Amino acid sequence: MIEYKDMGIPKVLNKKNRVLLRELTKTDFKLRYQGSVLGYLWALLRPLMMFAILYIVFAKLLRLGNDIPHYPVYLLTGTVLWSFFTECTSQGIQAMLARGDLIRKISFPKYIVVVSTTFTALINLAINLGVVVIFALINGVQPSLSWLMVPVFIFELYALSLGIAFLLGAINVKYRDVMSIWDVCIQALFYAVPIIYPVTMVANSSMLAAKIILLNPIAQAIQDVRYSLITTEATTTWNFFNNPIVMAIPIVIVVIILIVGSIYFRRKSKFFAEEI
Amino acid sequence: MRREIGKRILINSPENENAIEVHNLHKSFRLPTERSWGLKQAIFNRLRGIKGYKDQKVLKGLNFTVKQGEFLGIVGRNGSGKSTLLKILAGIYYPEKDSTIIVNGNLVPFIELGVGFNPELTGRENVYLNGALLGFSNKEMDEMYDDIWKFAELEKFQDQKLKNYSSGMLVRLAFSIAIRAKGDILVLDEVLAVGDAAFQQKCNNYFASLKEKKQTIILVTHSMENVRRFCDRAIMIEDGKIAAEGDPSEVAEKYMSLFK
Numbered sequence: 001m002i003e004y005k006d007m008g009i010p011k012v013l014n015k016k017n018r019v020l021l022r023e024l025t026k027t028d029f030k031l032r033y034q035g036s037v038l039g040y041l042w043a044l045l046r047p048l049m050m051f052a053i054l055y056i057v058f059a060k061l062l063r064l065g066n067d068i069p070h071y072p073v074y075l076l077t078g079t080v081l082w083s084f085f086t087e088c089t090s091q092g093i094q095a096m097l098a099r100g101d102l103i104r105k106i107s108f109p110k111y112i113v114v115v116s117t118t119f120t121a122l123i124n125l126a127i128n129l130g131v132v133v134i135f136a137l138i139n140g141v142q143p144s145l146s147w148l149m150v151p152v153f154i155f156e157l158y159a160l161s162l163g164i165a166f167l168l169g170a171i172n173v174k175y176r177d178v179m180s181i182w183d184v185c186i187q188a189l190f191y192a193v194p195i196i197y198p199v200t201m202v203a204n205s206s207m208l209a210a211k212i213i214l215l216n217p218i219a220q221a222i223q224d225v226r227y228s229l230i231t232t233e234a235t236t237t238w239n240f241f242n243n244p245i246v247m248a249i250p251i252v253i254v255v256i257i258l259i260v261g262s263i264y265f266r267r268k269s270k271f272f273a274e275e276i
Numbered sequence: 277m278r279r280e281i282g283k284r285i286l287i288n289s290p291e292n293e294n295a296i297e298v299h300n301l302h303k304s305f306r307l308p309t310e311r312s313w314g315l316k317q318a319i320f321n322r323l324r325g326i327k328g329y330k331d332q333k334v335l336k337g338l339n340f341t342v343k344q345g346e347f348l349g350i351v352g353r354n355g356s357g358k359s360t361l362l363k364i365l366a367g368i369y370y371p372e373k374d375s376t377i378i379v380n381g382n383l384v385p386f387i388e389l390g391v392g393f394n395p396e397l398t399g400r401e402n403v404y405l406n407g408a409l410l411g412f413s414n415k416e417m418d419e420m421y422d423d424i425w426k427f428a429e430l431e432k433f434q435d436q437k438l439k440n441y442s443s444g445m446l447v448r449l450a451f452s453i454a455i456r457a458k459g460d461i462l463v464l465d466e467v468l469a470v471g472d473a474a475f476q477q478k479c480n481n482y483f484a485s486l487k488e489k490k491q492t493i494i495l496v497t498h499s500m501e502n503v504r505r506f507c508d509r510a511i512m513i514e515d516g517k518i519a520a521e522g523d524p525s526e527v528a529e530k531y532m533s534l535f536k
Contacts (some may be wrong), residue, residue, distance in 0.1 A: 015413065017406045019411075019413050019414060021410045022408075023405050023408035023409075024405075026405075027401070027405055031396055063481060102409065105388050105391040106368065106385070106387070106391055106409055107367035107368045108409075125418070175318060178315075179316040192490070269371070271279070273363070275304060
């Protein structure tokens with residue numbers, strides 16, 4: 001029996017690739033907190049500390065979000081999801097360079113390297129969401145069926161992060177400037193996404209700005225998680241536009257970025273071993 | 277700029293007597309000519325119509341076959357293109373357009389020992405990681421775990437971090453994992469040159485046992501002693517072309533004469 005296989009088409013997650021993916025994810029997770037006294041606790045402490053800073057500055061000093069119920073948990077949810085997005089993309093973009101030794105020495109589907117780092121970010125997110133839920137319950141948020149929608153929006157955010165990591169990661173192999181550019185983009189995006197401020201505040205001064213903000217898939221996903229998890233007072237793309245066609249825009253953006261990213265990555269990955 | 281690539285065809289037909297066929301294999305690398313290698317330079321070059329790289333031809337049309345059960349030695353000076361050839365066979369680099377490679381069966385390459393070894397992890401963790409990179413499932417690793425440490429004679433150090441190992445210990449552990457790999461074709465790059473005399477003996481025994489089992493092997497080496505001892509046939513590569521092919525002693529002789 002003759003079996004032809006084109007090496008350009010990796011058998012997506014066959015058994016061998018699954019084992020590799022799991023081992024690389026485990027290694028990644030272990031290494032990230034290696035040598036620190038508090039170890040894995042940092043996965044929890046980082047977003048909590050960021051939350052504490054934002055809470056003191058924006059909720060207490062600047063008095064933002066007074067009209068949103070459960071504002072502290074609302075803020076925490078936003079920061080946790082934002083950390084996930086930045087971790088996923090930054091680590092994903094650098095993954096190829098970080099694992100250059102493997103890419104130069106063995107033949108395996110390169111996307112495993114990127115996916116394993118994003119899995120590490122997913123594990124961190126799961127831990128952090130546990131904290132969010134505990135905080136929410138303490139804060140008096142009533143558990144409801146809408147909580148079941150949360151994984152859907154997280155999946156959307158993950159798909160977006162993965163698409164960005166594939167696209168920019170592939171370019172970053174050759175042009176290392178990409179990482180620096182992305183760092184600046186992240187800074188800018190942080191303010192373009194309603195994490196610390198309520199969308200209604202923007203809408204009061206400029207309706208157009210609020211609309212643009214809510215078409216960003218990151219903002220849409222975060223607001224939807226807040227809506228389903230914390231409070232129906234959260235402004236979502238859906239209840240702001242109330243138009244199914246407009247609602248589709250952020251989702252289309254995610255799908256396009258993921259498809260373009262994957263195709264570009266697959267095409268470029270053939271030469272990673274030579275270029276790294 | 278899209279680069280066209282050649283074919284690397286994987287088949288699985290035991291009745292075919294060839295394990296590997298290489299037809300008209302060419303490979304060149306793009307070496308950047310500019311000192312800085314970034315986005316600015318790339319845009320600058322594009323605007324001025326400069327390529328920004330030069331093509332370095334490494335392999336210039338190789339043709340050879342490896343029969344099933346054959347122990348083939350590949351020799352050549354540093355920079356002759358041996359390692360590039362191995363990496364193409366292993367599927368790490370892509371061959372250039374018009375080249376064809378047919379690999380019949382499961383090919384397991386050892387370009388370097390201990391790929392993915394991480395100094396911050398313990399010996400145990402590294403064994404499992406390295407095993408996964410070689411394509412073993414966790415169940416298979418569990419089964420051979422004790423044997424690996426026994427062969428490496430390092431049982432006491434299992435839970436030490438790898439950064440506390442000596443370089444000799446590292447190589448022994450890596451080799452001990454590597455030899456578990458089962459493939460139809462093994463591709464080895466210089467892995468014989470490891471460890472002290474006693475460990476060398478073990479390695480040589482391992483190679484002798486492979487030869488006895490009629491395992492298909494491609495070995496790249498600088499040791500003419502090993503070429504004469506193990507190989508059924510040898511190929512010498514010089515400047516990206518096959519300069520000699522055939523009887524191992526004769527090829528070894530020609531190789532030695534390069535340095536006179």
